[in-house]
Amino acid sequence: MPYINIKVTDENVTNKQKQLLIEGVTKILVDVLDKKPETTHIVIDEVPITNWGFNGEQYAQSKKFKNEK
Incomplete structure (x- = not known):
């Protein structure tokens, strides 16, 4: 039973994008490792940018700095 945990920042990831991630990762596991889709589990965690x-800094601060330029 493969378990894949995807972590992304919480920056407007749509349900459609999440569905595409789940479908794509499942397909890779089926194609590469010959795993069964019905036993393949994908979890997507959205992490606050704070x-x-x-690179030694908080992403929220780095993004804020870039947006201010």
Whole structure:
């Protein structure tokens, strides 16, 4: 039973985009690992941008700075 956890920032990811992610990842697991779709679980977590960091800084601050330029 494969379990895939996708984490994305909470920046207006639509239900359609989530559905496409679930379909696409499931297809990859079926095609590459020969897994059964009915036992493949995909979870999408939306993380607030204040809880996401990279390159030593909070993403929310980095994005705010870029938007102010």
